[in-house]
Amino acid sequence: MKIFLVIPDLTQGGAERVMSELANQFVKTGNDVYLILLTDAKDFYQIDNKVVVHRLGFKNKGPIQKKLSEIKTFIRLRRLFINYKPDSVLSFMDKYNVFTVLASSFLGLNVFVSDRSNPKLINSFILQKLKRITYNKAAGIIAQTDMAKQLLYELTKNNNIHVIPNPVKNIEISNVVEREKLILNVGRLVPEKGQCYLLSSFAKIRDTTWKLAIIGSGPLMDELVYQAECLGIADRVIFTGAVENIDEWYSRASIFAFTSVSEGFPNALIEAMAAGVASISFDCDAGPRDIINNGINGVLVPARNLIEFTDNLNSLIADEELRKRLSKEAIKINKSLSVERISQLYLEAITTRI
Secondary structure, three states, X not given: OEEEEEEOOOOOOHHHHXXXXXXXXXXXXXXXXXXEEEEOOOOOOOOOOOOEEEEEEEOOOOHHHHHHHHHHHHHHHHHHHHHHXXXXXXXXXXXXXXXXXXXXXXXXXXXXXXXXXXXXXOOOHHHHHHHHHHHXXXXXXXXXXXXXXXXXXXXXXXXXXXXXXXXXXXXXXXXXXXXXXXXXXXXXXXXXXXXXXXXXXXXXXXXXXXXXXXXXXXXXXXXXXXXXXXXXXXXXXXXXXXXXXXXXXXXXXXXXXXXXXXXXXXXXXXXXXXXXXXXXXXXOOXXXXXXXXXXXXXXXXXXXOHHHHHHHHHHHHHOHHHHHHHHHHHOOHHHHOOHHXXXXXXXXXXXXXX
């Protein structure tokens, strides 16, 4: 089967990681895979040598140059579609999904789009209108959560929508590193990740021998550091910035605390669970409820409810047996969200057209 995979680039990011894993897995199972990268950005992820890579050279420099580059990239993509006649096309990320569907117009191709944004985020009027039109014409849509599927159907009326979560990346847990009295949070320091709520909750825990590590960088760094100082917990909070050894932190942590108020799909949460870290999460508008079975493999708390979040955090801190029980169930996510299984679900989806 000849498969085209379309994405802007393979720089570091969740969508880029998943696309690289799909490309490598598809080619392992005997498919002819063509990876179409719209820009010439340097790759962060490794691609199997059997994957044919086309770089279309889009450049985002100045309004006039950008528009000319968009036209050239559009023509190059359409020419590839005409010359290679792929059996299926899979595109990632909403803006580029629109671009890909338009480039395939009147060619009779099976184009599938994977929408990876928070389904409740409000797009610009133009993008929303274009999504409504192009997604309706797509052979199918891949959503990451049940809520996203529902909202995408309401927007597009496309009857072929599949729910496929992200695969979990391979986590290397060290057997020589012991779990510490450490609560971990991983994510960009931006408002939607809600680290401000976590700091407020952490300031109220009863056992002050525990520490909190916040892994990630972003525009709110100074504000969050100042908040920790104002709350009197600066000596117990570690701000690491971005790190390369994230698996080591998953090995050390005893609790993973996830306070996002808006998500497309929470990769950090599934990584923590795959590492066997007892996890507590806000039940934000999309994502965590598709992953956590409350009280079985983790703890779900209504978003922004600091009283309930702090109560449950105190319970996890005080009860080691509870943490072990949640951990034992959480690691099962390694099987349900394995790269092999998720790749197969994608392959089945992009070969099915209603």
